[in-house]
Amino acid sequence: MAEKNDFFKSKMVQDFTKDIRQYNLGPLWEAIPELMHKTPEPHAQAYLWKWSLLEKKLGEASQIFTPERGGERRAIYLQNPGLEYRQPWGWASTSQTLYAAVQLLQPGEEAPSHRHTQNALRFVTHGEGAYSIVQGERIFMEEGDFLITPKDLWHGHGHLGTEPMIWMDVLDIPTKYMMGATFFENYPEKIEQPSLPDNYGSQRYMGGMVRPISDRRPQKAPLGSYKWNQTLAAIDGLSRFEPDTYDGYAVEFINPSTGQTANPTIAAWMQKLPKGYHSKAHRHTHSTIYQVYKGSGYSVINGQRFDWSKGDYFIVPNWAWHEHVANEDTFFFSVSDLPIMEHFDVEREEAYEQGNGYQEITSEFKPILG
DSSP: OHHHHHHHTSHHHHHHHHHHHTTTOOOHHHHHHHHOOSSOOOSOOOEEEOHHHHHHHHHHHHTTOOSSSSOSOOEEEOOOTTTTTSTTTTTTOSSSSOEEEEEEEOTTOEEEEEEESSOEEEEEEEOOSEEEEETTEEEEOOTTOEEEEOTTOOEEEEEOSSSOEEEEEEEOHHHHHHHTOOOEEEOSSSSOOOOSOTTHHHHHTTTSSOOOGGGGSOOSOSOOEEOHHHHHHHHHHHTTSOOBTTTBEEEEOBOTTTSSBSBTTBEEEEEEEOTTOBOOOEEESSOEEEEEEEOEEEEEETTEEEEEETTOEEEEOTTOOEEEEESSOEEEEEEEOHHHHHHTTOOOEEEOOSGGGOOOOOEEOOOOOO
């Protein structure tokens, strides 16, 4: 091995490497160690954003920005510190593939309609009375609701209620940006007007996952809104049995016309971790962004403890050991790039076999509180 390393450091090799670079050619013998890792080495870092800080900054933003002044969306995204310096593709990246943000809409405001090649979703954390209008359907939002906007669909937002409305946005912006596949178009008028009855999809699916026969043919978004009461009923049904070793009681939001994930590139789950639950540690190729909808506890990610409570957000990067502990009944809304990993057939999962499946805590994460 030493002889081989000496060869690559030799003047002959160094001179040749320098020579070919001037022709925009590259030496694979230097690139292999960085390109071909034995296991994934993500640039994204495990990180946690406290709700107290996000709430404060959204409040400050509401005094500065409106949909008419300073931008059409009052949204603050979660920038992963491990990706920020990797311009331009690491900009606006929560994970290496996904963007996540918190958005605030005040009563009486409208966010103009547009469409783009990115897939988008929303999870409502605070308020009621606001709506998304997607392809002519006004979808009124309540806390705990999950909404989707697959690519190329017109969508905008309005607020007819009396209290601020806050939700989590997730898009596959980094993925589409890295692919060079971004298209964006503003709606010809400020906001699309209704052409369907309000909450059309939810009314068609009042029975849950019993689909209308017309939806046997695949559609992008036959159901645009997944109501909290139905999600909770599904979780309650699972709670009669033993929880999953790694994920507690978890359900996945799907497209009822295809049986696939509700958004083609983003998986979305709701999970319940009962009080006292301690998952065993594992790791997988896909990365996951969590929103703590209810509850409190902590997660251990690669030996580091992350304490979380209601409203917080945190990320588990791909191929990172992780486990969760619930101090009280806890609900996670989580999103991941699992469909992307499955599409490219690179998804792998591995159980942590040391310490009876639990990691040793070697450090604690200290969040920025502002």
